Amino acid sequence: MVSLRWDMKRRLPIGAQNLPMILPRPFVRGEGRGEGNALKISVYQRLLAVSSSFSLLPSVQKIRVHPCPSVVKLRLPSPVWRFATYWLIISLLGSDPRLDFWTLHAQSCDLPSNSSTDTVRLTYFAYDFDGHLTQINSPEGVINYGYDIATGRHTSTCTANSYVTYDYDQLGRLQHVNALKRNGAAINETTTYSYDKVGNRQSVTLPSGIVTSYGYDSLNRLTGLTNLLGGTNLLSSYTYQLHPTGRRTNAVEVLKTEDSTSPWITNHITWQYDGMYRLVNEFSVSSTNSAWSYTNTFQYDQVGNRFSKVHSQNGATTAVTNLFNDNDQLLREVTLSDGTPIETNSYAYASNGSLLAKTNISSSSSTTLYAYDLKNKLSSVTAAGGSTTNFFLYNDSGIRVQSSSSSGGSPTLYLVDANNRTGYAEVLEELNTVGGAPIASYVMGDEVLAQCKGTPTAPSYFLQDGHGNNRQLAGLDATISSHFNYDAYGSVQTGISSSSAEDAVANTTSKLYCGEQYDANLHMYNLRARYYNPANGRFNQLDTFEGFSDDPQSLHKYTYANSDPINGIDPTGQFTVVELLVVTGILAILGAILLPAIAKAKQNAKNQRLRALNKDPLQDQIDSGQINLHEFLLMPADQQEEQLKWIYDNGVRQQQIELARAGNTILACNMAEGFFYANDAVGLALGFGGVMTVTDIGILGQGSEDVVQLNEITTYASFKARSRLGDSIDGHELWMFANQKAIGAATTRLGGAASRNNPVIALDHAMHVRVNAAQAALNPATMTPLENIDACAAIMRRLNAASPEKIDALQKLAIQHAKSLGY
Incomplete structure (x- = not known):
């Protein structure tokens, strides 16, 4: 083990040798001063300049810093991703090293020659005297929060366009979500939660009168979910059979559709797993239309790479075979239709494991290019042929806040609510201009309850299945306007669904599989830390979370949900969460895990208030x-x-x-x-x-x-x-x-x-x-x-x-x- 320790002048001694490495002070997120205001400045520079004679770490590309001084994980790109443990003490003004990957550059200088002091974003945070976050003022807009004076519970969220209040029962559980303003217009829509005697969510009653009811076995595992109107009018139902381990093995789904020719869909689904509980077979039988029945078969190598998927439907078979390198990176993907090759894609990666290019080599060798910013967040995607480039911007927490296109048109701004009850950042409003009317707005309870595009009095409420997938959209009159079916890994099943995922984003909603945001240009889900491709069940980047040593599947750096998407979700893009949390209303637990930055900011605000009072x-x-x-x-x-x-x-x-x-x-x-x-x-x-x-x-x-x-x-x-x-x-x-x-x-x-x-x-x-x-x-x-x-x-x-x-x-x-x- 090599001991690395910063001295008090920010130099890094290694043994008796002092390397000329200095952390420039502009490379921080600093907090300003002032009563009720914390100024957070995101300024990005290259972190370290490493002498070319530095022989201890000859090929390090990425360094991860845990709470200082703690363990540093160094990722070596070849021949395999390995972890070496080093001790490191870092003094960074106001930074949170737990969240970030930084790049090491091989150059000999005291300060990096390619450093930049440009300010990227300014976000202001305001707090009350108890340290509660009361306002987030970001470049996309302003969100205000209210709290109960006695209990400190979050009671309201409002913007210039919306106002939602929250009520709680005597045990502190969410009871009512009251939407009182939407897109600048007064409304009155109340969603009500109820719970059984052991605390499981029992029902959710929507403003339309639709009641979602939940059923559990003796171990409090979800076994049934129904959406009823007026107590008798069935809109959808989902019944699950469980393995002794709690994993789902069978499901019966009944959905009402908006299509008069096929007003109902009934699916009988069976899931099978291997000895490591990875999904290997998915059998879906539609009793409505046999053409909608399909079978998916998956095969994995010993470390969890999915090297084969065979899809059989309506007499046709499509097989996808994958080739990986020693770093578990997908190199080549060959698609065959009834044994005939129809498409071959090759992939290229950066030395830090991020996807750089996808090339279709089966015909014209067209290439899609991916680029990343200094924090290794996907910043642009250039479509095959180079005709269009889509650009993305992120806030200091790594959450996407803007997307735009080189083809023109207004950018889409995402007003992100990081202080909501879902446990992770959600888009509250989508806008084309700051201060303009929202092109889409959302209502949040313990999950995203509703969306509105256009008329404030015409929202669409999401009806979910037991996995948290948005399966139907229903208006205030309880009329179903859209429905969606997904395979195990989240691909929308065309034909049986109202539309493809891409058409849904354009015309209906981007909130699809697991209730997450689908990007039609990327053909991936935005899962905050990374982007997920449901077509191959993989992320576009290396996982920043090391995984759990007692769960080998969690150590894989690219696979989704430990190759068990039926029983797990990954809302952060970092680690799998069992589906129980999605449906029982205990996502407050996730909030404590996934939002440490909010708790930290609240405490910082209290300190600033005390300073303003000279205390x-x-x-x-x-x-x-x-x-x-x-x-x-x-x-x-x-x-x-x-x-x-x-x-x-x-x-x-x-x-x-x-x-x-x-x-x-x-x-x-x-x-x-x-x-x-x-x-x-x-x-x-x-x-x-x-x-x-x-x-x-x-x-x-x-x-x-x-x-x-x-x-x-x-x-x-x-x-x-x-x-x-x-x-x-x-x-x-x-x-x-x-x-x-x-x-x-x-x-x-x-x-x-x-x-x-x-x-x-x-x-x-x-x-x-x-x-x-x-x-x-x-x-x-x-x-x-x-x-x-x-x-x-x-x-x-x-x-x-x-x-x-x-x-x-x-x-x-x-x-x-x-x-x-x-x-």
């Missing part, structure tokens, strides 16, 4: 009893450019980086997966109002020449020695994290000036000294975090530092936290 954020946390900080490191004056990192939310999430100058002194701290290795700098900062000076002999208070008690301090030099990432965890820092004060184990230490007003340290002064002395005999560098926790618990018991019950409780909390971080 210290740390002291506010202490006054309210919510302190979750572990340690601070007091920096010497010559390092004023280093950042003060406030860590809230149980010490895990890296929060806003600030500068807190006080004369010639600056306060700072360091973070390593939520743990800190220095000891009592927090108490020192509090005891002297946050103004301290680090010297060779100790830490001094402002205007004081007395050294603080030696057992209370950590000098800068000793901190560096103790905070190497190879070390384990000092036990009493874990005890602090375990919120000893909250469970009654904490006392106020009054042993000296450094300990006054310090509620973080749990033990009285004398006992703290004894525990520290006992812990000093440990060698944390040779211990895992869990071993260290157990050893420290034994010390606490041996010294009678607290009651056995309290020590047991603290040990459990510390273990839970360590395990939550992957230890």
